[in-house]
Amino acid sequence: MKRQLILEDGTVFVGEAFGANVDRMGEVVFNTGMTGYQEVLSDPSYCGQIVTLTYPLIGNYGINRDDFESINPAISGFIVKEVADFPSNWRSEFSVDDYFKMKGIPGISGIDTRKLTKIIRKHGTLKGALANIEQHPDTVIESLRATVLCTDQVKKVSTKRAYPSPGRGRRVVLVDFGMKHGILRELNKRDCDVVVVPYNTTAEDILNLSPDGIMLSNGPGDPKDVPQAIDMIRGIQGKVPIFGICLGHQLFALANHANTFRLKFGHRGSNHPVKDLATGKIAITSQNHGYAVEEASLKGTQLEITHIALNDGTVEGLRHKEYPAFTVQYHPEASPGPEDANGLFDQFIAMIERSKAEGEIQCQNVQI
Structure with missing residues (x-):
């Protein structure tokens, strides 16, 4: 036919x-x-x-x-x-x-x-x-x-209710904007005690789950169509370590007063080279996005660029200068694609451990 x-x-x-x-x-x-x-x-x-x-x-x-x-x-x-x-x-x-x-x-x-x-x-x-x-x-x-x-793609693909994926390690709240199961697999692999929550969960409700870290997932569409998430991120950053991927990366930028823009035809594939500015190393990454963070808009914010795309120079990674939080535009969980950037999940767990240790030291100082 x-x-x-x-x-x-x-x-x-x-x-x-x-x-x-x-x-x-x-x-x-x-x-x-x-x-x-x-x-x-x-x-x-x-x-x-x-x-x-x-x-x-x-x-x-x-x-x-x-x-x-x-x-x-x-x-x-x-x-x-x-x-x-x-x-x-x-x-x-x-x-x-x-x-x-x-x-x-x-x-x-x-x-x-x-x-x-x-x-x-x-x-x-x-x-x-x-x-x-x-x-x-x-x-x-x-x-x-x-x-x-339609502009409500995130609403269509996000979970409608919170659910656990139990582990014996640190508790991670995974905000589902259209989560790939690969992200959940990587957290489970590290024995995280994961709670997956809907895209419109408030900062207060997330913090009430007593998370050790928060993951902002990938998802479809324009990040500016999800204003609830921008408010939520502003309510949690500085209180809990954050790791954002793809749409989560863009929403994190918007929450910190940067801007995003629509790419001409997007990045979709499993062979996109990305440079880590701190080490100079190149990773071959899996990508799927139609929007990107506007580099010029980062001036005057508390964000700094950590990774760039070698194909077109667009922003591929961000770090908050004050709070324990970092994000990437590409997919470190791959699926499909290379696993060059898989270690970012280990960096997230290490950031959680440092944050917990610093919190315990501060509590001891207060008691003294």
């Missing part, structure tokens, strides 16, 4: 349909990773987006139960050059086609994904639609141009 990919600029691609037989609109983006399509399709940060995979063959090792980054995918659709009908891997349980039918997600294959990527790189991220072949493109284009894409 044929299916159309129609962009708001009037470009039309015709390819083969796979997955669910439904029409969907969304923001069309591209990911440059060679592997990890299962983690990509289940990453909540892709909520409301139609994802183009630049690697030409997708689905060759199937879908398995272990590599998901969320229970229910939030993407609007998948665009690939070729989708494998008969995956071959000992862990495979479904083909991509079968899984997408099960989850109600449409896909399109057999189109020139290289040409599509060049269009996005030239013009920036575009609205698009996966539509039935019988629909007239002009009607879809008119509808696309008149549609304002």
Whole structure:
């Protein structure tokens, strides 16, 4: 069965349909990773987006139960050059086609994904639609141009209630803005006693959980669409150590009176080089974001840059000059991608231990 990919600029691609037989609109983006399509399709940060995979063959090792980054995918659709009908891997349980039918997600294959990527790189991220072949493109284009894409993606993908992931180590409150399970896995690996809370949890409620540290997760969309989180961060910083990733990094910057801006076509892939300014070392990182912190806006704040992207010079890491808090724009938990930056979780635990030790010394001095 044929299916159309129609962009708001009037470009039309015709390819083969796979997955669910439904029409969907969304923001069309591209990911440059060679592997990890299962983690990509289940990453909540892709909520409301139609994802183009630049690697030409997708689905060759199937879908398995272990590599998901969320229970229910939030993407609007998948665009690939070729989708494998008969995956071959000992862990495979479904083909991509079968899984997408099960989850109600449409896909399109057999189109020139290289040409599509060049269009996005030239013009920036575009609205698009996966539509039935019988629909007239002009009607879809008119509808696309008149549609304002949703701004409540974080609300859609965040947990609706708090829940524990018990451990015997330090207590970490993980604020879920669209959390990848990889973050939770890394904290559990370090035996943290994790409590996952919704995106709109107040500072008071978080502090009432007696955390030793607070993790601000990744998530979809524009950070300025989550003002509750900005107020919450202002209420907790200086009281508890903070580690922010991706959207958490951007929200931390906004809470400290910096600014964010929309990138032309975003950073999405598993091969982005990032420089640590303190050591001069380069890490190859996994990234997925459409917004970044504006470097000029950091002047006059209590934040300093710790990492930069070598591809375009954008801000990739921040540290608070006074409080125990640091953030990164990339994904140290990878999934998919390299694990060069995985040690940042150890730095977070070490920061918690230092903060606890300093607090105990201060209490002893007061008692004396």
